[in-house]
Amino acid sequence: MSLVTALRSGRIAHAPAATLAPASAITLQSRGYAAPAKPAQKTASKFKSNKNKDKDKDKRGPRDSGAFRPMSVTNLTHPVFQSEQRTQLKLPVFRPEAITATAATKAMAFPHEESRALKAYGLPRNILVDYLLLAKPCSVVRQVTVDMLDQLDGAAASSSKDNRIVLTGKAGSGKSYLMLQAVQYCIQKQWLTLYIPRAISLVNSSTAYAYDARTQTYGQPAFAQQLLKRFADVNAALLQSLTVQNSYPLEDRTVPTGAPLADLINVGAEFQNYAPTVLNAMLDELALQTKYPVLLAVDDFQALYCTSQYRDPFFRSVKSYHLMLPRALLEFASGKKTLARGAFLGALSMQDTKYRPPLELIEALGLEPLGPSNPYVPRLPELVEYAKGLKNFPVPEQLTVDEAASIYDVWQQSKALHIPLADEMFLAKYTEANGNAGRFVKHGLLETVAM
Numbered sequence: 001m002s003l004v005t006a007l008r009s010g011r012i013a014h015a016p017a018a019t020l021a022p023a024s025a026i027t028l029q030s031r032g033y034a035a036p037a038k039p040a041q042k043t044a045s046k047f048k049s050n051k052n053k054d055k056d057k058d059k060r061g062p063r064d065s066g067a068f069r070p071m072s073v074t075n076l077t078h079p080v081f082q083s084e085q086r087t088q089l090k091l092p093v094f095r096p097e098a099i100t101a102t103a104a105t106k107a108m109a110f111p112h113e114e115s116r117a118l119k120a121y122g123l124p125r126n127i128l129v130d131y132l133l134l135a136k137p138c139s140v141v142r143q144v145t146v147d148m149l150d151q152l153d154g155a156a157a158s159s160s161k162d163n164r165i166v167l168t169g170k171a172g173s174g175k176s177y178l179m180l181q182a183v184q185y186c187i188q189k190q191w192l193t194l195y196i197p198r199a200i201s202l203v204n205s206s207t208a209y210a211y212d213a214r215t216q217t218y219g220q221p222a223f224a225q226q227l228l229k230r231f232a233d234v235n236a237a238l239l240q241s242l243t244v245q246n247s248y249p250l251e252d253r254t255v256p257t258g259a260p261l262a263d264l265i266n267v268g269a270e271f272q273n274y275a276p277t278v279l280n281a282m283l284d285e286l287a288l289q290t291k292y293p294v295l296l297a298v299d300d301f302q303a304l305y306c307t308s309q310y311r312d313p314f315f316r317s318v319k320s321y322h323l324m325l326p327r328a329l330l331e332f333a334s335g336k337k338t339l340a341r342g343a344f345l346g347a348l349s350m351q352d353t354k355y356r357p358p359l360e361l362i363e364a365l366g367l368e369p370l371g372p373s374n375p376y377v378p379r380l381p382e383l384v385e386y387a388k389g390l391k392n393f394p395v396p397e398q399l400t401v402d403e404a405a406s407i408y409d410v411w412q413q414s415k416a417l418h419i420p421l422a423d424e425m426f427l428a429k430y431t432e433a434n435g436n437a438g439r440f441v442k443h444g445l446l447e448t449v450a451m
Protein backbone atom coordinates (compact mmCIF):
# COMPACT_ATOMS: atom_id res chain seq x y z
CA MET A 1 0.00 0.00 0.00
CA SER A 2 1.42 3.35 -0.97
CA LEU A 3 1.75 6.24 1.43
CA VAL A 4 -0.95 8.27 -0.31
CA THR A 5 -3.36 5.35 -0.19
CA ALA A 6 -2.63 4.89 3.48
CA LEU A 7 -3.22 8.54 4.21
CA ARG A 8 -6.53 8.47 2.38
CA SER A 9 -7.70 5.34 4.13
CA GLY A 10 -6.81 6.73 7.55
CA ARG A 11 -4.70 3.80 8.56
CA ILE A 12 -1.50 5.85 8.76
CA ALA A 13 -2.88 7.72 11.78
CA HIS A 14 -2.39 4.63 13.95
CA ALA A 15 1.03 3.65 12.65
CA PRO A 16 4.17 4.59 14.57
CA ALA A 17 6.06 7.57 13.15
CA ALA A 18 9.46 5.77 13.22
CA THR A 19 8.44 3.14 10.68
CA LEU A 20 7.40 5.75 8.12
CA ALA A 21 10.48 7.88 8.13
CA PRO A 22 12.84 5.69 6.10
CA ALA A 23 10.33 4.93 3.37
CA SER A 24 8.97 8.38 2.69
CA ALA A 25 11.53 10.76 4.19
CA ILE A 26 8.60 12.61 5.69
CA THR A 27 8.52 13.09 9.43
CA LEU A 28 5.05 12.96 10.92
CA GLN A 29 4.22 13.68 14.55
CA SER A 30 1.94 11.15 16.09
CA ARG A 31 -1.07 12.45 18.02
CA GLY A 32 -0.96 11.73 21.70
CA TYR A 33 -4.14 10.90 23.54
CA ALA A 34 -4.82 11.36 27.22
CA ALA A 35 -5.28 8.37 29.41
CA PRO A 36 -8.86 7.49 30.16
CA ALA A 37 -10.17 9.27 33.22
CA LYS A 38 -10.63 7.19 36.31
CA PRO A 39 -14.09 7.12 37.79
CA ALA A 40 -14.53 9.60 40.62
CA GLN A 41 -14.59 8.09 44.03
CA LYS A 42 -17.46 9.00 46.27
CA THR A 43 -16.47 10.89 49.39
CA ALA A 44 -18.45 11.39 52.48
CA SER A 45 -20.31 14.71 52.68
CA LYS A 46 -18.93 17.20 55.12
CA PHE A 47 -22.35 18.80 55.67
CA LYS A 48 -24.55 17.71 58.50
CA SER A 49 -27.77 15.96 57.87
CA ASN A 50 -30.93 18.07 57.93
CA LYS A 51 -32.95 15.41 59.64
CA ASN A 52 -32.82 17.17 62.99
CA LYS A 53 -33.14 20.69 61.53
CA ASP A 54 -36.32 21.57 63.39
CA LYS A 55 -34.91 20.32 66.68
CA ASP A 56 -31.72 22.36 66.29
CA LYS A 57 -33.73 25.46 65.37
CA ASP A 58 -35.70 25.21 68.59
CA LYS A 59 -32.45 25.02 70.55
CA ARG A 60 -30.83 28.00 68.77
CA GLY A 61 -33.79 30.37 69.11
CA PRO A 62 -34.75 33.10 66.61
CA ARG A 63 -32.15 34.20 64.09
CA ASP A 64 -30.73 37.68 64.60
CA SER A 65 -31.12 39.96 61.59
CA GLY A 66 -27.92 41.81 62.39
CA ALA A 67 -29.66 45.18 62.90
CA PHE A 68 -29.25 47.23 66.04
CA ARG A 69 -32.16 46.75 68.40
CA PRO A 70 -32.38 49.03 71.43
CA MET A 71 -33.51 47.59 74.70
CA SER A 72 -37.07 48.09 75.76
CA VAL A 73 -37.73 51.19 77.79
CA THR A 74 -39.19 49.07 80.57
CA ASN A 75 -35.76 47.45 81.02
CA LEU A 76 -34.00 50.79 81.48
CA THR A 77 -35.37 51.73 84.87
CA HIS A 78 -32.11 52.81 86.46
CA PRO A 79 -31.62 56.61 86.53
CA VAL A 80 -28.33 56.30 84.68
CA PHE A 81 -30.23 55.21 81.55
CA GLN A 82 -32.70 58.07 81.67
CA SER A 83 -32.02 60.61 78.89
CA GLU A 84 -33.72 63.75 77.72
CA GLN A 85 -36.71 62.74 75.66
CA ARG A 86 -38.40 64.83 72.99
CA THR A 87 -41.34 66.55 74.66
CA GLN A 88 -44.29 68.46 73.32
CA LEU A 89 -43.63 72.14 72.82
CA LYS A 90 -45.54 74.32 75.24
CA LEU A 91 -46.18 77.44 73.17
CA PRO A 92 -49.06 79.91 73.01
CA VAL A 93 -51.50 79.25 70.19
CA PHE A 94 -51.38 81.38 67.05
CA ARG A 95 -54.75 83.17 67.22
CA PRO A 96 -55.87 86.42 65.53
CA GLU A 97 -56.71 88.03 68.87
CA ALA A 98 -53.24 87.17 70.18
CA ILE A 99 -51.34 88.82 67.33
CA THR A 100 -50.66 92.24 68.77
CA ALA A 101 -47.65 94.49 69.11
CA THR A 102 -46.93 92.97 72.52
CA ALA A 103 -46.84 89.49 70.96
CA ALA A 104 -43.92 90.37 68.69
CA THR A 105 -40.78 88.26 69.27
CA LYS A 106 -42.87 85.40 70.72
CA ALA A 107 -43.00 81.89 69.27
CA MET A 108 -46.52 80.56 68.68
CA ALA A 109 -47.78 77.16 67.56
CA PHE A 110 -50.36 76.87 64.81
CA PRO A 111 -53.64 75.37 66.08
CA HIS A 112 -54.27 71.78 65.10
CA GLU A 113 -57.69 72.37 63.53
CA GLU A 114 -56.38 75.09 61.20
CA SER A 115 -53.17 73.20 60.44
CA ARG A 116 -54.97 71.01 57.92
CA ALA A 117 -54.15 73.72 55.37
CA LEU A 118 -50.48 72.84 55.82
CA LYS A 119 -51.22 69.23 54.86
CA ALA A 120 -53.65 70.10 52.07
CA TYR A 121 -51.68 72.80 50.24
CA GLY A 122 -48.20 71.70 51.26
CA LEU A 123 -45.26 73.81 52.37
CA PRO A 124 -42.15 75.37 50.88
CA ARG A 125 -39.19 73.03 51.11
CA ASN A 126 -37.27 75.03 53.70
CA ILE A 127 -40.25 75.17 56.05
CA LEU A 128 -40.98 71.49 55.48
CA VAL A 129 -37.48 70.56 56.64
CA ASP A 130 -37.92 72.64 59.79
CA TYR A 131 -41.26 71.05 60.66
CA LEU A 132 -39.90 67.55 60.17
CA LEU A 133 -37.42 68.26 62.95
CA LEU A 134 -39.55 70.36 65.28
CA ALA A 135 -42.17 68.89 67.58
CA LYS A 136 -45.05 70.86 66.04
CA PRO A 137 -45.66 73.54 63.35
CA CYS A 138 -44.86 76.92 64.82
CA SER A 139 -43.33 80.29 63.98
CA VAL A 140 -42.04 83.41 65.66
CA VAL A 141 -44.26 86.46 65.47
CA ARG A 142 -42.22 89.46 64.35
CA GLN A 143 -43.08 93.10 64.06
CA VAL A 144 -43.32 92.67 60.30
CA THR A 145 -45.97 89.98 60.96
CA VAL A 146 -48.11 92.46 62.89
CA ASP A 147 -47.76 95.03 60.09
CA MET A 148 -48.74 92.52 57.40
CA LEU A 149 -51.79 91.28 59.27
CA ASP A 150 -52.91 94.87 59.83
CA GLN A 151 -52.90 95.37 56.06
CA LEU A 152 -54.95 92.22 55.57
CA ASP A 153 -57.50 93.45 58.09
CA GLY A 154 -57.89 96.60 56.02
CA ALA A 155 -58.23 94.57 52.82
CA ALA A 156 -61.06 92.42 54.17
CA ALA A 157 -63.69 94.98 53.23
CA SER A 158 -62.12 96.43 50.07
CA SER A 159 -61.30 95.36 46.55
CA SER A 160 -58.10 93.51 45.76
CA LYS A 161 -57.23 96.20 43.21
CA ASP A 162 -55.68 98.22 46.03
CA ASN A 163 -54.32 95.19 47.89
CA ARG A 164 -51.86 93.50 45.56
CA ILE A 165 -48.81 92.93 47.77
CA VAL A 166 -45.49 91.26 47.03
CA LEU A 167 -43.14 90.26 49.86
CA THR A 168 -39.57 91.15 48.95
CA GLY A 169 -36.24 90.78 50.67
CA LYS A 170 -32.97 88.92 50.52
CA ALA A 171 -32.77 85.15 50.64
CA GLY A 172 -33.42 83.83 54.14
CA SER A 173 -35.19 86.94 55.41
CA GLY A 174 -38.37 84.98 56.28
CA LYS A 175 -40.76 85.76 53.41
CA SER A 176 -42.17 82.24 53.22
CA TYR A 177 -42.78 82.12 56.96
CA LEU A 178 -44.52 85.49 56.82
CA MET A 179 -46.77 84.26 54.00
CA LEU A 180 -47.59 81.12 55.95
CA GLN A 181 -48.56 83.25 58.95
CA ALA A 182 -50.82 85.33 56.70
CA VAL A 183 -52.50 82.19 55.34
CA GLN A 184 -53.10 80.81 58.83
CA TYR A 185 -54.43 84.17 59.99
CA CYS A 186 -56.90 84.45 57.10
CA ILE A 187 -58.16 80.89 57.57
CA GLN A 188 -58.98 81.65 61.19
CA LYS A 189 -60.62 84.95 60.19
CA GLN A 190 -63.07 83.13 57.88
CA TRP A 191 -61.38 84.01 54.58
CA LEU A 192 -61.59 81.85 51.49
CA THR A 193 -57.93 80.98 51.05
CA LEU A 194 -56.10 79.64 48.01
CA TYR A 195 -52.42 79.00 48.76
CA ILE A 196 -49.78 77.85 46.25
CA PRO A 197 -46.51 77.27 48.16
CA ARG A 198 -44.39 76.32 45.12
CA ALA A 199 -45.37 78.28 42.03
CA ILE A 200 -42.28 76.98 40.24
CA SER A 201 -44.13 73.69 39.79
CA LEU A 202 -46.58 75.57 37.53
CA VAL A 203 -43.93 76.41 34.94
CA ASN A 204 -41.19 73.79 35.26
CA SER A 205 -42.93 71.22 33.03
CA SER A 206 -43.46 68.80 35.92
CA THR A 207 -47.15 68.19 35.14
CA ALA A 208 -49.02 67.25 32.00
CA TYR A 209 -50.53 69.99 29.84
CA ALA A 210 -52.99 70.20 26.96
CA TYR A 211 -53.95 72.97 24.56
CA ASP A 212 -57.44 74.44 24.85
CA ALA A 213 -58.62 75.98 21.58
CA ARG A 214 -61.43 77.88 23.30
CA THR A 215 -59.14 79.93 25.52
CA GLN A 216 -56.02 79.54 23.35
CA THR A 217 -54.05 78.60 26.44
CA TYR A 218 -52.47 75.45 27.80
CA GLY A 219 -54.31 73.80 30.65
CA GLN A 220 -52.72 71.63 33.34
CA PRO A 221 -55.48 69.12 34.18
CA ALA A 222 -53.70 67.11 36.88
CA PHE A 223 -52.46 70.16 38.79
CA ALA A 224 -55.84 71.90 38.48
CA GLN A 225 -57.68 68.85 39.77
CA GLN A 226 -55.44 68.54 42.82
CA LEU A 227 -55.72 72.24 43.56
CA LEU A 228 -59.53 72.06 43.43
CA LYS A 229 -59.54 69.17 45.88
CA ARG A 230 -57.25 71.01 48.28
CA PHE A 231 -59.24 74.21 48.09
CA ALA A 232 -62.49 72.33 48.74
CA ASP A 233 -60.94 70.53 51.72
CA VAL A 234 -59.59 73.67 53.40
CA ASN A 235 -62.66 75.86 52.76
CA ALA A 236 -65.40 73.22 53.07
CA ALA A 237 -67.30 75.05 55.83
CA LEU A 238 -67.50 78.36 53.91
CA LEU A 239 -68.34 76.86 50.52
CA GLN A 240 -71.62 75.43 51.79
CA SER A 241 -73.27 78.86 51.79
CA LEU A 242 -72.01 80.07 48.39
CA THR A 243 -73.78 79.70 45.04
CA VAL A 244 -72.65 80.36 41.48
CA GLN A 245 -73.85 83.54 39.81
CA ASN A 246 -73.40 82.32 36.22
CA SER A 247 -74.31 79.23 34.26
CA TYR A 248 -71.44 76.98 33.18
CA PRO A 249 -72.25 74.57 30.33
CA LEU A 250 -69.79 71.72 30.01
CA GLU A 251 -69.67 68.95 27.42
CA ASP A 252 -72.17 66.57 29.00
CA ARG A 253 -73.51 68.59 31.92
CA THR A 254 -74.36 72.12 32.97
CA VAL A 255 -73.94 73.83 36.31
CA PRO A 256 -76.92 76.25 36.40
CA THR A 257 -77.12 79.65 38.01
CA GLY A 258 -77.85 79.40 41.71
CA ALA A 259 -76.27 75.96 42.13
CA PRO A 260 -73.91 75.53 45.10
CA LEU A 261 -70.35 76.53 44.33
CA ALA A 262 -69.26 73.23 45.85
CA ASP A 263 -71.09 71.41 43.03
CA LEU A 264 -69.05 73.25 40.42
CA ILE A 265 -65.83 72.43 42.26
CA ASN A 266 -66.79 68.78 42.61
CA VAL A 267 -67.17 68.46 38.84
CA GLY A 268 -63.55 69.50 38.30
CA ALA A 269 -62.35 67.41 41.25
CA GLU A 270 -64.04 64.31 39.84
CA PHE A 271 -63.33 64.72 36.12
CA GLN A 272 -59.78 65.73 35.29
CA ASN A 273 -60.56 66.93 31.77
CA TYR A 274 -62.91 69.59 33.21
CA ALA A 275 -60.50 70.68 35.96
CA PRO A 276 -58.75 73.64 34.21
CA THR A 277 -62.04 75.13 33.03
CA VAL A 278 -63.68 74.62 36.43
CA LEU A 279 -60.71 76.15 38.26
CA ASN A 280 -60.88 79.26 36.07
CA ALA A 281 -64.65 79.47 36.63
CA MET A 282 -64.18 79.07 40.39
CA LEU A 283 -61.76 82.00 40.51
CA ASP A 284 -64.29 84.15 38.63
CA GLU A 285 -67.00 83.16 41.14
CA LEU A 286 -64.74 83.96 44.08
CA ALA A 287 -64.11 87.38 42.56
CA LEU A 288 -67.84 88.12 42.29
CA GLN A 289 -69.08 87.00 45.71
CA THR A 290 -68.99 89.49 48.60
CA LYS A 291 -69.91 87.27 51.54
CA TYR A 292 -66.35 86.29 52.44
CA PRO A 293 -63.00 87.95 51.75
CA VAL A 294 -60.62 85.97 49.54
CA LEU A 295 -56.85 85.55 49.80
CA LEU A 296 -54.80 84.40 46.81
CA ALA A 297 -51.32 83.60 48.16
CA VAL A 298 -48.51 82.53 45.80
CA ASP A 299 -44.98 81.71 46.96
CA ASP A 300 -42.18 81.70 44.36
CA PHE A 301 -44.26 84.42 42.73
CA GLN A 302 -41.49 85.50 40.33
CA ALA A 303 -41.74 82.15 38.51
CA LEU A 304 -45.01 83.30 36.92
CA TYR A 305 -43.04 85.98 35.04
CA CYS A 306 -40.31 83.64 33.81
CA THR A 307 -40.21 81.58 30.64
CA SER A 308 -41.69 78.17 31.32
CA GLN A 309 -40.05 74.83 30.56
CA TYR A 310 -43.05 73.70 28.51
CA ARG A 311 -42.79 73.33 24.73
CA ASP A 312 -45.36 73.72 21.99
CA PRO A 313 -45.68 71.21 19.07
CA PHE A 314 -42.91 73.12 17.24
CA PHE A 315 -40.62 72.80 20.30
CA ARG A 316 -40.78 76.50 21.07
CA SER A 317 -40.87 77.67 24.67
CA VAL A 318 -44.34 78.39 26.01
CA LYS A 319 -44.68 81.71 27.79
CA SER A 320 -45.95 81.50 31.35
CA TYR A 321 -48.93 83.70 30.53
CA HIS A 322 -49.95 81.18 27.86
CA LEU A 323 -50.64 78.64 30.62
CA MET A 324 -54.20 78.83 31.93
CA LEU A 325 -53.59 78.92 35.70
CA PRO A 326 -50.50 81.21 35.67
CA ARG A 327 -52.40 83.60 33.41
CA ALA A 328 -55.38 83.64 35.78
CA LEU A 329 -53.08 84.41 38.73
CA LEU A 330 -51.26 87.12 36.77
CA GLU A 331 -54.57 88.76 35.89
CA PHE A 332 -55.47 89.05 39.57
CA ALA A 333 -51.94 90.21 40.42
CA SER A 334 -52.02 92.95 37.76
CA GLY A 335 -55.55 94.13 38.53
CA LYS A 336 -57.02 93.02 35.20
CA LYS A 337 -59.33 90.93 37.39
CA THR A 338 -60.18 91.95 40.92
CA LEU A 339 -61.68 90.34 43.97
CA ALA A 340 -64.70 92.18 45.37
CA ARG A 341 -63.25 91.58 48.83
CA GLY A 342 -59.78 90.35 49.58
CA ALA A 343 -56.15 90.61 48.60
CA PHE A 344 -53.49 89.08 46.40
CA LEU A 345 -50.26 88.16 48.19
CA GLY A 346 -47.05 87.06 46.50
CA ALA A 347 -43.55 86.31 47.75
CA LEU A 348 -40.32 86.43 45.76
CA SER A 349 -37.74 83.67 46.02
CA MET A 350 -34.06 84.19 45.21
CA GLN A 351 -32.81 80.63 45.71
CA ASP A 352 -33.51 79.01 42.33
CA THR A 353 -31.23 80.63 39.77
CA LYS A 354 -33.39 79.37 36.88
CA TYR A 355 -36.30 81.50 38.06
CA ARG A 356 -34.87 84.83 39.07
CA PRO A 357 -37.20 87.86 39.06
CA PRO A 358 -37.15 89.37 35.55
CA LEU A 359 -36.39 93.01 34.89
CA GLU A 360 -40.06 93.88 34.28
CA LEU A 361 -41.03 92.72 37.77
CA ILE A 362 -37.96 94.25 39.40
CA GLU A 363 -38.72 97.68 37.97
CA ALA A 364 -42.41 97.49 38.89
CA LEU A 365 -41.50 96.78 42.53
CA GLY A 366 -38.74 99.40 42.64
CA LEU A 367 -36.01 96.91 43.51
CA GLU A 368 -32.34 96.99 42.61
CA PRO A 369 -31.82 95.25 39.24
CA LEU A 370 -29.90 92.00 39.24
CA GLY A 371 -28.37 92.72 35.81
CA PRO A 372 -28.23 95.40 33.13
CA SER A 373 -31.24 97.73 33.17
CA ASN A 374 -30.40 100.33 30.55
CA PRO A 375 -32.98 101.40 27.93
CA TYR A 376 -31.46 99.03 25.38
CA VAL A 377 -32.41 95.93 27.40
CA PRO A 378 -35.67 94.61 25.88
CA ARG A 379 -38.79 94.38 28.03
CA LEU A 380 -41.76 92.22 27.19
CA PRO A 381 -44.86 94.44 27.01
CA GLU A 382 -47.03 91.59 28.33
CA LEU A 383 -44.92 91.22 31.48
CA VAL A 384 -44.85 94.98 31.99
CA GLU A 385 -48.67 94.99 31.96
CA TYR A 386 -48.91 92.06 34.34
CA ALA A 387 -46.56 93.76 36.83
CA LYS A 388 -48.32 97.12 37.01
CA GLY A 389 -49.68 98.27 40.35
CA LEU A 390 -47.92 95.71 42.55
CA LYS A 391 -46.97 97.00 46.00
CA ASN A 392 -43.60 96.21 47.49
CA PHE A 393 -43.68 94.95 51.08
CA PRO A 394 -40.04 94.60 52.21
CA VAL A 395 -39.20 92.01 54.85
CA PRO A 396 -36.27 92.96 57.12
CA GLU A 397 -33.16 90.97 56.35
CA GLN A 398 -31.98 90.73 59.94
CA LEU A 399 -33.71 89.30 62.98
CA THR A 400 -33.67 91.25 66.17
CA VAL A 401 -31.87 89.65 69.09
CA ASP A 402 -35.19 88.87 70.79
CA GLU A 403 -36.62 87.25 67.64
CA ALA A 404 -33.52 85.11 67.19
CA ALA A 405 -33.60 84.15 70.87
CA SER A 406 -37.19 82.89 70.46
CA ILE A 407 -36.16 80.73 67.50
CA TYR A 408 -33.22 79.37 69.51
CA ASP A 409 -35.50 78.50 72.44
CA VAL A 410 -37.92 76.62 70.18
CA TRP A 411 -35.17 74.41 68.80
CA GLN A 412 -33.70 73.88 72.25
CA GLN A 413 -37.06 72.90 73.76
CA SER A 414 -37.59 70.41 70.92
CA LYS A 415 -34.39 68.59 72.00
CA ALA A 416 -33.18 68.86 68.41
CA LEU A 417 -29.81 70.40 69.29
CA HIS A 418 -26.85 68.84 71.03
CA ILE A 419 -25.21 72.12 71.95
CA PRO A 420 -25.50 73.49 75.46
CA LEU A 421 -28.01 76.20 76.24
CA ALA A 422 -25.62 79.11 76.67
CA ASP A 423 -25.62 82.77 75.75
CA GLU A 424 -22.17 82.48 74.22
CA MET A 425 -23.30 79.78 71.78
CA PHE A 426 -26.43 81.71 70.83
CA LEU A 427 -24.54 84.95 70.17
CA ALA A 428 -21.90 83.08 68.19
CA LYS A 429 -24.52 81.55 65.85
CA TYR A 430 -26.39 84.83 65.57
CA THR A 431 -23.19 86.68 64.66
CA GLU A 432 -22.15 84.05 62.12
CA ALA A 433 -25.49 84.45 60.33
CA ASN A 434 -25.33 88.26 60.52
CA GLY A 435 -28.88 88.15 61.86
CA ASN A 436 -30.27 86.47 58.73
CA ALA A 437 -33.10 84.11 59.68
CA GLY A 438 -32.39 81.50 57.02
CA ARG A 439 -28.66 81.29 57.71
CA PHE A 440 -29.25 81.34 61.47
CA VAL A 441 -31.44 78.22 61.23
CA LYS A 442 -29.75 76.38 58.36
CA HIS A 443 -26.06 77.03 59.02
CA GLY A 444 -26.29 77.88 62.71
CA LEU A 445 -28.81 75.49 64.21
CA LEU A 446 -29.33 72.68 61.69
CA GLU A 447 -25.61 71.95 61.61
CA THR A 448 -25.87 70.98 65.28
CA VAL A 449 -28.92 68.73 64.91
CA ALA A 450 -28.62 65.44 66.72
CA MET A 451 -29.64 62.87 64.12
